[in-house]
Amino acid sequence: MKMKPRASVIIPTFNRREILRKALLALAKSTVSFDEFEVVVVDDGSTDGTKEMIDSLELPYHLVYERQERKGPASARNLAINLAKGEIMIFIDSDILVVPEFIGAHLAAHKEPNVIAVGPVVHTDNLDNPYSTPFKLTDISRAFFATGNASVAKRHLLDAGLFDEAFNQYGWEDLELGHRLRKLGLRKVTVPQAVGYHYKERLQVASLPKHRRRERERGRMAVVFVEKDPTWATRLQVEMVPVMFALDRLLSIGNWPDREGTQRLLKTFEDRGWHLLVRILVRLITHHDYMEGMREALRAQKLFRK
Numbered sequence: 001m002k003m004k005p006r007a008s009v010i011i012p013t014f015n016r017r018e019i020l021r022k023a024l025l026a027l028a029k030s031t032v033s034f035d036e037f038e039v040v041v042v043d044d045g046s047t048d049g050t051k052e053m054i055d056s057l058e059l060p061y062h063l064v065y066e067r068q069e070r071k072g073p074a075s076a077r078n079l080a081i082n083l084a085k086g087e088i089m090i091f092i093d094s095d096i097l098v099v100p101e102f103i104g105a106h107l108a109a110h111k112e113p114n115v116i117a118v119g120p121v122v123h124t125d126n127l128d129n130p131y132s133t134p135f136k137l138t139d140i141s142r143a144f145f146a147t148g149n150a151s152v153a154k155r156h157l158l159d160a161g162l163f164d165e166a167f168n169q170y171g172w173e174d175l176e177l178g179h180r181l182r183k184l185g186l187r188k189v190t191v192p193q194a195v196g197y198h199y200k201e202r203l204q205v206a207s208l209p210k211h212r213r214r215e216r217e218r219g220r221m222a223v224v225f226v227e228k229d230p231t232w233a234t235r236l237q238v239e240m241v242p243v244m245f246a247l248d249r250l251l252s253i254g255n256w257p258d259r260e261g262t263q264r265l266l267k268t269f270e271d272r273g274w275h276l277l278v279r280i281l282v283r284l285i286t287h288h289d290y291m292e293g294m295r296e297a298l299r300a301q302k303l304f305r306k
Contacts, residue, residue, distance in 0.1 A: 012093070015048045039062070045071075064084075073167075115186060124198065143178065171221040212286060219292060
């Protein structure tokens with residue numbers, strides 16, 4: 001009889017075929033026995049050949065693949081948890097490349113009861129050799145539970161009620177679940193050896209529309225987060241406070257982020273090598289999109305309640 005795995009690595013994905021392939025191959029270098037873990041991938045409606053890529057791989061560990069049609073990352077993770085056979089759920093995103101010691105370090109952390117184990121996430125744009133990227137101050141996270149690199153016993157997730165599927169777009173669903181896990185009395189432990197390298201493609205002006213759409217989604221989901229936890233701490237965390245809305249109005253005066261010529265101007269700056277200026281302007285634009293996403297959701301909320 002096949003031994004039940006101790007851990008299940010949970011990976012939701014959407015249209016990340018190539019980086020997911022690298023993530024799955026990185027897990028194949030694990031220093032723990034391949035009988036000790038499984039990998040559960042839930043594909044949230046990819047259209048880029050993700051399934052065909054997975055079918056082509058020969059992996060030393062057991063891989064479970066399931067597809068659903070665009071229900072969002074919260075739903076994808078819940079499906080993966082329900083399919084999982086392990087006692088410990090280890091969460092990574094499909095653009096995270098882990099070190100060989102990753103799974104063993106997470107499992108060792110759960111020798112202590114009632115913990116959430118969190119490993120460092122190093123952001124990198126070096127896909128050829130991500131492991132050469134040093135840890136930076138900007139990589140520090142204070143999140144209690146963030147699914148880029150965290151693990152928790154399955155029973156605690158079930159006790160907390162899993163991810164709230166009202167978060168049907170990108171953003172905040174893991175932090176909201178973290179609030180509920182904290183209320184169960186769980187505590188966070190840091191696992192320095194469980195390093196994950198988060199691949200973030202180098203920003204190019206051509207890919208700006210994709211980033212803008214994602215920030216709008218994150219803004220809309222911030223409103224859902226505040227509905228679930230209407231405390232001032234959460235409002236501050238998601239920037240749903242009057243001063244931030246006012247600041248956004250000031251920084252986007254004349255609605256310049258949405259003007260027709262803005263992206264052309266950014267492309268000109270990029271072609272001239274003015275990358276710092278481009279990064280600053282893109283940050284202002286995407287933050288404006290985030291705030292606009294909140295405004296859209298708040299307006300819809302008011303209309304619904306009338």
